[in-house]
Structures are given as structure tokens and as C-alpha cells.
Amino acid sequence: MPSHALKRSTVLALCACVLVAQSMVAAINLLIPQLASSSLHPSHSEILWTVDAYVIVFAGLLIPAGALGDRHGRKGALLAGLALFAAGAATSALASGPALLIAGRGISGAGAALITPATMSLMVQLAGPERRAQALASWTLAIGLGGMAGNLGGGLVGQFLSWRALFALMVPLAALLALAVALTTPRTDRSAHSNPDPLGTLLLTAGLVAVLFGIIEGPSYGWAAPGILAAFAAGALLIALFARHALRSRAPLFDPRVLASRRLRAATLGMATGFFGLFSLFYVNSQYLQEVKGYGAAVTGVAIVPLIVGMALVPKLAARWAAHPGPVIGSGLALIGLGLLAASTADAGTPYPVYACWLLVISAGTGLSMPALTFGVVISLPAHQAGLGSGLGTSAREVGAALGVAVTGTVLAAHPDLPHGMGPALRTVALLVLAATAAVVTGYRGGGRASRTAAVSTPAKEPVG
Secondary structure, eight states: OOGGGOOHHHHHHHHHHHHHHHHHHHGGGGGHHHHHTSTTOOOHHHHHHHHHHHHHHHHHHHHHHHHHHHHHOHHHHHHHHHHHHHHHHHHHHTOSSHHHHHHHHHHHHHHHHHHHHHHHHHHHHHHOGGGHHHHHHHHHHHHHHHHHHHHHHHHHHHHHSOHHHHHHHHHHHHHHHHHHHHHHOOOOBOOTTOOOOHHHHHHHHHHHHHHHHHHHHHHHHOTTOHHHHHHHHHHHHHHHHHHHHHHHOSSOSSOGGGGGOHHHHHHHHHHHHHHHHHHHHHHHHHHIIIIISOOOHHHHHHHTTHHHHHHHHHHHHHGGGTTOHHHHHHHHHHHHHHHHHHHTTOOTTSOHHHHHHHHHHHHHHHHHHHHHHHHHHHHTSOGGGHHHHHHHHHHHHHHHHHHHHHHHHHHHHTSSSHHHHHHHHHHHHHHHHHHHHHHHHHHHHHOHHHHHHHHTOOOOOOOBO
16 A cells, blocks of 8 residues: 555544544543433442443453454444444433443444554554654544543533533534545555454453453452452453463464564553553542532543643654654653652642643653554554554553553542542552553563564555455
């Protein structure tokens, strides 16, 4: 596929798709008070599942959805994902009870799992080697902006509209995005090397869902609760069975031996680490601004906008040091950790401009590290497996995000209220981010050669789909 196939209109359409899919992870959080008092009368557990169903299904299906798009057509997978996303949103908007609301969130999560890897894979295929880093920087920015858009959109809807409006708006928006993709995005070569592998897909998806269930529900039920321990044990067993099956299969979903690459392991750990820190901040941010500072929902959504600045501006500067990914990634992740340490000092008397400065530090760290980490995953796999690579990387992001919320929630639960618990929670997360940063930098120092070899691997001509 010639590199000129990636036009500006294509980039905008694909980035808009991934931004919208990512935004629905965060948007629902600011609507929890409105949902709790709605005519659906959801229980506490049902509210948690309304929030978590999207994330669990989204993250659990990312890897098989990416491989499916590589094998059967990335554009088709993206359009199918937008259709599922809209169907789930419509189900949630029209829900007459909590069960339908939760089901709609799960359906939308399945759509997002198709959308996210397909968008990255299309950009990688269409950009060509010479524009790949630039394309991935745009895609990574869209992921980051999705979190901000979710906070802002959820805040505005919570302030001025019904919670149903959030889901109802997603239906025509998904239709517009599908039209934009149909008009601007060409089909790419399909990969005969990617396989659906039904048994492998079932084992891996069930394993990831079990692990995510344990992570997300651990703070609510207790980490030593029998159900949580059983979820982790089941997840570990299922993932081990997947690895055994994949190593023996002639046509596996993916070969687990790709994880022998130190750079791929370091990049996935780095992605998980960055989102671990970011979603810890997201978890306490809305509570801090609303409960401690007394801001309304709309102002709370706007108040996190400084996080956009670094994500938008810093990647352009970081591109100058693209030949030295280890220092760039290490510096970016360290800034996230240091920014969280600074934010841990916030209290009721902290002026918002000071708090915003700490958000800018975290934002700069995200903008510095995430494009390089995304590129690290992509070049660690052959180009025809770009969808799989996106699935691996985004799964790492979502698992990291779930862990960030779980760890923060656990530390907060050990304190009487948010003002007393926010500082210890953010300090705990910050120290874990800094420790993981050292491991990521070490992995990059020893993992370059294998990744460069993978980066130049090119598949034979495949059928278009």
C-alpha cells in the first residue's frame, strides 16, 4: 500500500473513532450520582457493573478483535465495531432497568474492542515506514484526548442533561463516523498469517475477563475474598492453557513467543504503567474537585483540561529524540510519577492554578512517553500483525487503568474520607510508577536488536479486505 494512501481526512476519521471509543471509559464516572437517583433505582453493585461492563468487555476482547481485523479486513472490523458501539449505546439510552443498561454497556465495549485495534492497524498499513511514527503519535494523542473528552462530556451531560442523553448522542455520532470511514479510508491488505483460532480466542478472552474482574471488584469485595481469589486463579489457569494451546497449534491466535522480545515486554509494561498513573488521577480528580473544592460537574470536567496540553504539544518535541526511546520513555514515565507525588499534596486550600501545574507535569510525561511506547509495540511485531500489536498494547493500557483505580480505591478505603486518603493513595501509585519506570528503562536497554529485526519484516502480498 503506498504511503500517500494515509491522507489527512483518513487520519482525522480514524482518530475520531478511537477518541470516541476511549471517551466512554471515563464519561460514565461523572454521571454516577445522577444514575444512583434515577428512576432505574440501581443498587450499588449495579452501578459498579454499569461502569465496569464496558471496560471488562473492551479489554477482554482487544487481542482477538485485533487479530480478527488483520485476518478478515480492518476496515470491515472498524465499521462492524461502530455498528456494535451504536447498538449498545441505543440499548443503554432506552434501558428500562439496570440489566439492560449494563448489557448495552457491554455491547458498546465489544464494539470499542473492534474499533481501537482496527484504527491503529489501518494507520500503520496506510502510513508506510516513513510516516509510521507520525501516524502513531496522532493515534496515541487521540487515545489521551479520549479520556479528557470523556471527563468533559460526562461533566457537561451531568450538569445540563439526563444521563440517557450521553448514550443517545453516541448513536448518530457513531453513524457519522461510519460514514466518514466509508468515504475516507481505503481497504488494506489482509493477513493470511493471522488466524481466528476459536479455542485460543475463548481461552484468552475468558482469562483476561477473569483477571479484570478480580482487579476491578477486588476493592469492593476485599482482595482475600474467595470470589476474587477464584477469579485470579481462573484467569491465570485460562491464560496458561491458552499459551499451551498456542504453542502446540498450527494456526494460533498469536504465538506467545513474541513476548520473548524484551522491548515488547518493556513497551507493554510502560503502557500499563502510564495508564496506571493516569487513571488513578482520574479516579480521585472528580471526587477532589467536587467534594473538596466544591466544583459542579461541568466545571470539574473542564478543570482537567490542562492534561490535554502536554499530550498535544510534547509529542512533536519528543519526535526529535525518536532514535533514543529509552531515555524519552523513562523521562516521560518519571514525570507522571513526580506529577502524582506533587498532586498528592493537594488539599482544600490548594489554589487551582497550582493543581493545574501538576496536571501539566503529568500531561507532559504522558505526551513524551506514550507515542514512543506505542511505536515500540508496533516495531516489535511484523507489519501484518499491526492489529494484534494494537490489541496487546491497548490491553496493557486497560489493565493498567483498572489496576490504577483498584489500588487507589483500596488505599482510600483504609482512610475515613477522601481528604485524608487522597494523599496516601496518590503517593502509593506514584512510587509504584517510578519503580516500574526503572524496569521499563532496563528492558529498553537490552531489547533493541530483536525489535529492529521485527520492524523490517514485511509480509508477502495478501488479499485486500
